[in-house]
Amino acid sequence: MNTRLPYLLPPNPTLGLCAPSGFLTEPGALEMAILYFSEHGWNVREGTHIRNRHEYFAGTDTERLEDFHELIRDPKVDAIMAARGGYGLTRLLPHLDYDAIATARKPIIGFSDVTALHLAVLAKTGLVTFAGPMAAPDFGHPHRSALHQDHFLPLLQNETHSSPLIRLPFTIHEGAAGLRLRHQIGNGLEGILWGGNLSLVAHLVGTPYLPQVEEGILFLEEVNEEPYIIERCLMQLYHAGVFNSVRAILWGQFNRCEPTHASAAPYTLEQVVDYLQHLVPIPLLQNLPFGHVRDKLTLPVGGRVRITLPDPAHYQLHFSQYGVTGALQKKSVTEQRGSDSP
The missing domain is CATH 3.50.30.60 (LD-carboxypeptidase A C-terminal domain-like)
Known part of the structure; x- marks a missing residue:
């Protein structure tokens, strides 16, 4: 497998939040998560339809796909985190822009239903993604785990x-x-x-x-x-x-x-x-x-x-060797595509 490495997060990164599966079920949890990141020096951008609900899902398949692609293509967004899991990502797998995902090389974070996204991205692009905490159930929880500070942040910012x-x-x-x-x-x-x-x-x-x-x-x-x-x-x-x-x-x-x-x-x-x-x-x-x-x-x-x-x-x-140093971000798109991990 020819692994592609994501970028290490810069200081004061911008986090894109989207809900590619189920709709948000915990009132106030997303706001608590956003407050947590803001207090720790992060900027946060919400997907347009993150608070939507369509049947079981956080919006229609088209809306959830649009949110994810907007965050992938936005050069100001450094990483993407799922708001929650549930079910729905397997619907999106055939329609994902894998070329854009591979080119952007942004850390993608989540677990549960996001497993489908992690494995599909690895199969299609070789890009390393991150199984880890999500916005609403983890960072939006009033009793957050100490591992968020001790393990999540260092893993995404250290080589x-x-x-x-x-x-x-x-x-x-x-x-x-x-x-x-x-x-x-x-x-x-x-x-x-x-x-x-x-x-x-x-x-x-x-x-x-x-x-x-x-x-x-x-x-x-x-x-x-x-x-x-x-x-x-x-x-x-x-x-x-x-x-x-x-x-x-x-x-x-x-x-x-x-x-x-x-x-x-x-x-x-x-x-x-x-x-x-x-x-x-x-x-x-x-x-x-x-x-x-x-x-x-x-x-x-x-x-x-x-x-x-x-x-x-x-x-x-x-x-x-799971992340590419921030210096590589200054290279051209052509150079980035040729900078796979050993």
């Missing part, structure tokens, strides 16, 4: 960055399973980071919007799905051969993913993980702080990541 230490689950770092995991990771394991919401990753199998990543580090998260449905999505990836080119799996937060009273028999998420570990003989590291939770890392989709085990109970992610 290299490491995640906070991530605790391995108790059942993994002890006993035979822990020994096997430490042997698999060794002195460090490196690859291309990609993934996102499990349902979206599975739904893109067989489409031109699923990137072909060799030596990948696959990260996954999910919300509000029964464990057997999660396993079904994993089996879709397995049968499609996706795991054949994956070096490790980072297992994020699968919150509210419990068997319900409607299940014929209780089948737990722990059983799903156990089956996956026996099915796919690669390291599976749990407890990644990412998903539909308050505390989430920001992850460069398509960027290189190195996994290390600094001690028997923790792992850490090290990011580098």
Whole structure:
């Protein structure tokens, strides 16, 4: 994969906000997010239709597409963040201007339904985007995560960055399973980071919007799905051969993913993980702080990541070469197109 790097954010950047999926459901959350960014020296530009509602969506498909393209093409906008997730981005994938996205090389930030955008952009352009917090549910929350300040901003503005230490689950770092995991990771394991919401990753199998990543580090998260449905999505990836080119799996937060009273028999998420570990003989590291939770890392989709085990109970992610220095912004469009990462 010929990865294209986005620009590092300059001081006092301008953030473009759009709602490419569901309509805004939390009154005042967007205003709180805008206030947060303004207080931290950011300028904010709202998409024209960000506050619209059409059926389930934040405006019609045309309106949501127009907002995204306006922010991509506006030279004053340095980065683009989704206001929220929901559903609707897969409708837009065939109509995105991938050439404009590749030329602009702006950080695109979001998670959940935005997984479809991250993976499509990586497949079509090779551009690194960012799975991370969104405006309304994260920056518009009255109890914001400390990771926003400690991890989100440094990742987008520094050339290299490491995640906070991530605790391995108790059942993994002890006993035979822990020994096997430490042997698999060794002195460090490196690859291309990609993934996102499990349902979206599975739904893109067989489409031109699923990137072909060799030596990948696959990260996954999910919300509000029964464990057997999660396993079904994993089996879709397995049968499609996706795991054949994956070096490790980072297992994020699968919150509210419990068997319900409607299940014929209780089948737990722990059983799903156990089956996956026996099915796919690669390291599976749990407890990644990412998903539909308050505390989430920001992850460069398509960027290189190195996994290390600094001690028997923790792992850490090290990011580098995910962004182009601001000096490159002064080059011509022709020069920019020829400045891909190694």
